[in-house]
Amino acid sequence: MTTHHETPPSDWIVLVHGGAGDVAPERRATHADGCALAAEAGAAVLRAGGTALAAVEAAVRVLEDDPKFNAGTGACLNEDGQIELDASIMDGASLRAGAVAALPPFKNAISVARAALEDGRHVLYASEGAARFAVSKGFTPAKLEELRTDAALERLAQVRAGKAAAGWAGGTVGAVAKDAAGHVAAATSTGGMVDKRAGRVGDSPIVGAGTYADDQTGAASTTGTGESFLRTAFAARVVTATHVPALGPMLGAALEAMTARVGGTGGVILVDRDGRGAFARTTASMSYALVRSAAGAETEERGS
């Protein structure tokens, strides 16, 4: 089943997701509340006249710090019981981007990605080199135990015991925003898939697959079966399709086309250059929240 939703144009807007998946119905409201806290962190930036880039980083940091989500604290564990983090961030004004892949534990991978964007020499750092880059920028490595939750340990044990499907964990987080100056940005962060092979990299740190932003069109962040989003260059594709009258159906059709072509399920959030916000999912749930301002009035929404 495909679900989609969209808003009218906004002067500024921030829209976040807490991952497409199948969260138990009784826990969905808590996930939506976690997203609402993140959206408010982004909205505080935009309300004060800050940039979309700063807003998406602020929002994703809140989600990374929330152990309910599969990013930062609470990230899922790989085949070795280790955490390898993927994250990326992109500025639609300049097309600058920064990303980290298979990063050893750091509390906020999205801020390391932001540091890569600001540094500007390279876009994507991986593994131990990414950790070295992070330390060079003043970030402190975290101990595995600081980010590893009981829920993540239990999920890995379930997968190994054959009691849960291996693979994508759900709970990837992301944010998209348009600021009052008309600039857009996107950010995505994840622990990836439960029991993934060491060194596996998903869509989230790949510019064009998991994250894309361009002021000429819009900004998007994806969640779901990473290999499918990678193989369809999903985020870049939907960002170039924002000329349509209705964004929600366009996103839903893009997800369905992905599934038909290469399999996989998931969700996507998007803002366009006019400040329309939209999402679609082909999963049972995807927590989200948004705050938008239009004609001087603010609106907040949350759901799952």
Ligand code: GLY
């Ligand atoms: N979409 C997140 C991942 O597959 O890693």
